[in-house]
Amino acid sequence: MMPSLMIDHLSINLRSGTDNLVSEISFAIKEGESLILLGQSGSGKTMTCSAVLNLLDPKKFKVSGSVFFGETDLLNSSEKQRRGIYGNQIVYIPQNPMTALDPSMRIGRQMDETLRLHSDKSRQQRYNYILRLLHDVGLDDPDRVYRAYPHMLSGGMLQRVIIAMAMMLDAKFVLADEPTTALDVIHRNGIIDLFSQMKANGVGILMVTHDFATALQLGGSVLMMKEGKIIESGEVQSVFDHTTEPYTRSLIEAYSLSCAFTKGAES
Numbered sequence: 001m002m003p004s005l006m007i008d009h010l011s012i013n014l015r016s017g018t019d020n021l022v023s024e025i026s027f028a029i030k031e032g033e034s035l036i037l038l039g040q041s042g043s044g045k046t047m048t049c050s051a052v053l054n055l056l057d058p059k060k061f062k063v064s065g066s067v068f069f070g071e072t073d074l075l076n077s078s079e080k081q082r083r084g085i086y087g088n089q090i091v092y093i094p095q096n097p098m099t100a101l102d103p104s105m106r107i108g109r110q111m112d113e114t115l116r117l118h119s120d121k122s123r124q125q126r127y128n129y130i131l132r133l134l135h136d137v138g139l140d141d142p143d144r145v146y147r148a149y150p151h152m153l154s155g156g157m158l159q160r161v162i163i164a165m166a167m168m169l170d171a172k173f174v175l176a177d178e179p180t181t182a183l184d185v186i187h188r189n190g191i192i193d194l195f196s197q198m199k200a201n202g203v204g205i206l207m208v209t210h211d212f213a214t215a216l217q218l219g220g221s222v223l224m225m226k227e228g229k230i231i232e233s234g235e236v237q238s239v240f241d242h243t244t245e246p247y248t249r250s251l252i253e254a255y256s257l258s259c260a261f262t263k264g265a266e267s
């Protein structure tokens with residue numbers, strides 16, 4: 001099967017400097033697979049995502065290597081090709097989900113307008129479908145969410161709304177930047193379950209996190225990033241069990257400490 005997303009020798013430099021912010025990164029994700037970029041703050045995770053999403057200002061950054069989505073060369077694609085891919089086939093869930101939504105428009109209207117462009121369903125059919133999706137992503141009162149403005153919902157609820165939008169568009173690929181950072185354990189589990197469901201439905205997932213717990217829960221492959229480079233890679237449980245890299249160990253220890261702390265607080 002063709003990988004949905006293939007990154008080959010991706011490097012990112014500031015045009016004003018010589019340091020590589022990201023150095024020679026390569027990976028591929030097929031439909032129904034997940035890959036996690038894991039590393040401390042400043043390791044280059046968000047830069048890598050921004051290159052995949054074509055968000056880096058070419059006046060400021062020099063990007064080399066290639067990023068392919070199926071047959072499309074994303075770094076050299078036309079505006080028209082990009083419009084057909086981003087927000088449709090590739091859905092981005094940003095760290096702050098509020099930024100992905102229009103603050104002045106009710107959630108239901110935003111979803112309805114998007115759906116209207118992508119389907120020939122009637123108004124009533126669209127309403128019923130959107131309500132079912134909001135229910136399926138675990139929002140208890142879908143009609144209230146439909147009528148709410150984004151600022152009326154919590155971060156976790158907004159993330160669910162964006163996941164519902166990805167499902168609505170039948171996205172092939174979801175890219176999520178730190179989707180669990182602002183959530184408590186219960187909400188984190190719920191969100192990861194939704195990502196696992198999408199994976200089971202054939203969606204490819206690229207997730208950025210600094211949290212080993214999230215990586216272990218989602219499973220799949222992990223790339224350990226440090227100072228813009230991949231220093232270790234493999235199946236996440238196997239890296240967790242067998243790593244000898246001091247950097248990876250330090251992130252695992254941070255995770256173990258937070259588990260011990262949570263257990264201590266519970267007892």
Ligand SMILES: Nc1ncnc2c1ncn2[C@@H]1O[C@H](COP(=O)(O)OP(=O)(O)OP(=O)(O)O)[C@@H](O)[C@H]1O
Binds near residue numbers: 021040043044048
């Ligand atoms: N807009 C920018 N201009 C210049 N350098 C930047 C910019 N954004 C990030 N960098 C630099 O690029 C490197 C990688 O940063 P990046 O944001 O990708 O890290 P990260 O792993 O995503 O960290 P975090 O978890 O804090 O988001 C860092 O050295 C950072 O200082």
